[in-house]
Amino acid sequence: MKRFLLSLAALVVCTATPAAAQGYQVVVNAANPITSIGKAELSSIFLKKSSRFPGGGAATPVDQVRSADARVAFSKTVHSRPVTAIAAYWQQQIFAGAEVPPPEKADDAEVISFVRANPGAIGYVSSGASLGSGVKAVTIK
Amino acid sequence: MLRIKQLALTATAGLLLATPPLVAQSTNPLTVHGYLSQGYAVASDNPVNGIPVRGTSDYRAAALQFRYDLTPGDAFVLQFSHRRLGVNPLQNAEDAVTLDWGFYQHRFATGTAVKLGKFAIPRGIYSETRDVGTILPFFRAPINFYYEGIETLDGIGVNHRQRVGAFGLDVSVYGGSADYVSVTRTPTLAITSAIDVDRGVGGWGWLETPISGVRIGAGLIDFHAFAPVPGTTPRELDGKLSQVSLDVTRARGFVRSEFSSLTSEMAGTEMTQQSYYAQGSLNVTEQLSLTAQADYLRGKNAGASWGRRSVDHALGVNVALNPGLVLKLEGHTTRGFNNFDRFVSPVGPAVAAKYVISSVSVSF
Numbered sequence: 050m051k052r053f054l055l056s057l058a059a060l061v062v063c064t065a066t067p068a069a070a071q072g073y074q075v076v077v078n079a080a081n082p083i084t085s086i087g088k089a090e091l092s093s094i095f096l097k098k099s100s101r102f103p104g105g106g107a108a109t110p111v112d113q114v115r116s117a118d119a120r121v122a123f124s125k126t127v128h129s130r131p132v133t134a135i136a137a138y139w140q141q142q143i144f145a146g147a148e149v150p151p152p153e154k155a156d157d158a159e160v161i162s163f164v165r166a167n168p169g170a171i172g173y174v175s176s177g178a179s180l181g182s183g184v185k186a187v188t189i190k
Numbered sequence: 191m192l193r194i195k196q197l198a199l200t201a202t203a204g205l206l207l208a209t210p211p212l213v214a215q216s217t218n219p220l221t222v223h224g225y226l227s228q229g230y231a232v233a234s235d236n237p238v239n240g241i242p243v244r245g246t247s248d249y250r251a252a253a254l255q256f257r258y259d260l261t262p263g264d265a266f267v268l269q270f271s272h273r274r275l276g277v278n279p280l281q282n283a284e285d286a287v288t289l290d291w292g293f294y295q296h297r298f299a300t301g302t303a304v305k306l307g308k309f310a311i312p313r314g315i316y317s318e319t320r321d322v323g324t325i326l327p328f329f330r331a332p333i334n335f336y337y338e339g340i341e342t343l344d345g346i347g348v349n350h351r352q353r354v355g356a357f358g359l360d361v362s363v364y365g366g367s368a369d370y371v372s373v374t375r376t377p378t379l380a381i382t383s384a385i386d387v388d389r390g391v392g393g394w395g396w397l398e399t400p401i402s403g404v405r406i407g408a409g410l411i412d413f414h415a416f417a418p419v420p421g422t423t424p425r426e427l428d429g430k431l432s433q434v435s436l437d438v439t440r441a442r443g444f445v446r447s448e449f450s451s452l453t454s455e456m457a458g459t460e461m462t463q464q465s466y467y468a469q470g471s472l473n474v475t476e477q478l479s480l481t482a483q484a485d486y487l488r489g490k491n492a493g494a495s496w497g498r499r500s501v502d503h504a505l506g507v508n509v510a511l512n513p514g515l516v517l518k519l520e521g522h523t524t525r526g527f528n529n530f531d532r533f534v535s536p537v538g539p540a541v542a543a544k545y546v547i548s549s550v551s552v553s554f
Contacts, residue, residue, distance in 0.1 A: 130403075143255070144319045146267050146305075146309055149257060
């Protein structure tokens with residue numbers, strides 16, 4: 050019984066973890082009221098198919114450089130496509146005159162700094178990154 | 191004129207070198223993007239698609255795009271292009287550098303965007319990116335389907351993107367005018383003439399399904415044009431083009447197919463032209479892909495039976511050293527009456543050719 054309860058507690062903890070087990074965490078400005086976001090909505094924001102958060106409010110996505118571990122993991126789990134496929138998607142958008150990709154930041158620190166300075170920003174950083182004040186993590190539904 | 195073009199090209203080359211080669215938008219509101227596809231092509235039996243039997247490296251498509259984001263919702267875009275088409279007489283009717291697009295776009299918070307100016311017509315999978323070699327499976331988009339026709343519109347366009355539950359919608363409507371150059375062949379002459387579309391109204395929509403990578407598209411264009419007829423005054427042409435598209439793109443490859451029907455009336459004669467193609471590609475590795483394509487065109491006058499089809503079958507190998515640098519080798523067999531660089535009667539014997547294109551495509 051005790052073992053069963055411990056296993057159940059572990060399962061609850063794992064499912065509540067904000068994507069830390071996936072190698073990244075999604076972060077927004079601390080003033081943003083959202084606490085979670087669906088994977089499809091998150092992908093839409095980063096592909097600029099949607100410019101607003103599900104509950105309203107302008108969304109400003111920020112990526113990391115293509116070689117970043119967090120980006121590789123984010124692309125695989127949120128977009129369900131590798132980084133190279135997303136690069137091809139952006140070529141399509143650019144040369145159709147539609148959109149340009151989100152800004153690319155070199156590392157976690159630059160992403161956190163950008164999100165802290167922009168109320169509508171949303172980004173992702175390594176799962177172990179220290180967020181500091183002004184930035185909070187959200188869960189992916 | 192040549193000196194001005196040289197100076198312009200030099201200046202843009204300087205700007206090019208000074209700009210970091212990135213795909214992402216920086217905090218700099220001015221971004222520069224471009225592409226170049228350089229090919230060497232050779233045909234057998236008959237010259238086709240500008241490719242002579244002796245071969246040619248005068249086969250190229252390039253563009254340079256300048257985009258200035260005044261605000262996150264406002265952008266001004268200019269794109270210049272250059273292309274060489276081998277022995278196709280079309281290239282003699284075009285300037286070395288042309289203005290592809292020049293438009294202003296405002297995107298509202300609702301997800302609706304308005305474009306004013308000259309812009310690419312949203313139609314199908316490849317219409318807006320038909321020369322961007324790094325994202326095309328072959329040197330160009332399917333030739334019998336996309337041919338050399340209207341690519342841009344001078345007017346206004348409205349686009350709206352929205353998620354509806356598990357579906358995604360991307361809908362565009364547009365209206366304006368356009369012009370393009372066509373080639374009319376007689377047994378002794380190849381005549382290039384400008385077709386003036388003085389009214390074009392249309393719409394296009396993509397539906398992204400809940401199945402990852404699967405989308406369906408459909409659209410319609412209604413237009414009125416003045417078409418040149420050698421030796422007489424231009425004739426008026428009324429036409430409607432309808433199209434459906436299917437795009438299934440997954441990590442291991444893609445399957446794509448499109449069908450279009452063009453009905454037109456000129457001088458009391460109704461004509462119908464159907465084009466369709468299918469492509470399949472397999473990503474053998476992240477860098478290596480193999481693609482096959484079958485591309486068809488047929489036409490008829492009202493009340494008559496379908497004429498002979500033009501067919502182009504192709505196999506290609508792509509090596510993507512990175513998303514911005516792709517090497518390609520493709521072989522085609524083509525048969526029918528379309529795209530040959532010599533007169534071929536639509537009602538006479540079919541003409542056939544094989545051609546090979548090796549190319550390098552870069553983009554940034």
